[in-house]
Amino acid sequence: MTDEDDAEETVVRRDRFSGGPAREFLSSLGADERIFAADLAVDRAHVVMLAEQDIVDDDTASEILGALADIENAGHDELPDGEDVHEAIETAVIDRVGPDGGRMHTARSRNDEVAACLRYRLRSDILDALETVLSGRDALLDAASEHTETVMPGYTHLQPAQPTTVAHWLCSYEQALARDTERLLDAYERVNRSPLGAAAFAGTPFDIDRERTAELLGFDGLVENATDAVSARDCLVETTAAATGLGLTLSGLAEDLVVFASKGHVELADEYASTSSIMPQKKNPDTLELVRGRTGDATAGLNGLVTTLKGLPRAYNRDLQRASGHAFDAIDSVVESTDVAIGAVTTAEWPEAALADAAGDGFATATGVADSLARSGVPFRTAHEVVAHAGERSADPAIEDIEAAVEELLDDDQANALDWDAIEQALDPTASVEMRDSRGGPAPETVSTHIARARTRLDTDSEAATDRREDVELASAHLDREVDHYV
Known part of the structure; x- marks a missing residue:
């Protein structure tokens, strides 16, 4: 497309593609309000780079950048019709600057834009x-x-x-x-x-400088x-x-x-x-x-x-x-x-x-009791069975229920080695929490360290x-x- 085409149409496409029943279907202009400010920043960086690379002269760059400032002040709602915000901004620049406004699009496509x-x-x-x-x-x-x-x-x-x-x-x-x-x-x-x-x-x-536009826009690379x-x-x-x-x-x-x-x-x-x-x-x-x-x-x-x-x-x-x-x-x-x-x-x-x-509901301390049995030398799977057996005796087992299960399932050597104070303590939800002091556990000091x-x-x-x-x-x-x- 030539600059003359732009001057005649004050849009960035020929009549062949400027209307028809699919125009509204194609348009994303309303949704593009979200990237309105982004497009203006990209346009500015690109124009500055074009001027620095002597692809457009400084006077033209000045006019285009001034037009972009006007467009920003007017806001997205004042843009002319277009397929998208990119086309609408370019049309608005050409409306203000004339054919030279189309130089803003030199060395780029809407694709990379x-x-x-x-x-x-x-x-x-x-x-x-x-x-x-x-x-x-x-x-x-x-x-x-x-x-x-x-x-x-x-x-x-x-x-x-x-x-x-x-x-x-x-x-x-x-x-x-x-x-x-x-x-x-x-x-x-x-x-x-x-x-x-x-x-x-x-x-x-x-002869563009991609690194320069990346720098101006705050991108870390290409x-x-x-x-x-x-x-x-x-x-x-x-x-x-x-x-x-x-x-x-x-x-x-x-x-x-x-x-x-x-x-x-x-x-x-x-x-x-x-x-x-x-x-x-x-x-x-x-x-x-x-x-x-x-x-x-x-x-x-x-x-x-x-x-x-x-x-x-x-x-x-x-x-x-x-x-x-x-x-x-x-x-x-x-x-x-x-x-x-x-x-x-x-x-x-x-x-x-x-x-x-509620912390002890449903015999929630059962695992703690089983752990206490295991720490006294009982194999954990056996301890698991003992505690499960105690749970069958009562929905809320007391120490007496644990003792009865131990007497039924463990031999005398295993039973005599048990730390009954620790087992009874494990039945208490607060004590059960305090026991769980491995890294990542809920014991208060452990959690404080985690925090x-x-x-x-x-x-x-x-x-x-x-x-x-x-x-x-x-x-x-x-x-x-x-x-x-x-x-």
């Missing part, structure tokens, strides 16, 4: 997600520090299993969120690479191969998978709280609950049920994304227009869920007396996220200064 805009915006969303998750981890550790000695029942298969503590349960989710943090940080590293300069898929004959640069959307898959993993963590947290609330083991703050429209006594954990339900948004987004990408030939295909929305929707959903889930758990009240009473280690890890992760945020902000300020040289 789109890919750069998506990565530019996606990294910002990852940083926002990281900030929310890191804040949530901090809040969980604060809450855990207050409940290292709050004994509660632990469950497997939703049945009483062993006593644990509120702190130990909270730390289990903080640790899961730490892995979610790792996955988001890893995704960021591969997102933050520049495809700009790949053009359609085969590079360009112009997606070097031009065909891969415009084709690759695996960064979307990786980010959406990380967001889905986060959603699954939150769904588990929400489910536990729903179950605990149904048993009277936790009292949610009113801000995170609702009442029934007909039953005034009800206090429903609705927000947590929605956290659980919203995880479906993320898993559906991941499925939609990989289905869109499956089997596409190399280079750009219009299917890719539908890909990014899945990723952005998934991230938005889980970030909101993180705030709600963490808010619900950290504002909840834990009724210590009721939890302590200290978790805080060190949290500090490291927070520093990594802050460094990345600062790098992006420094690059943005640097781009602004470079633009100011021309405007």
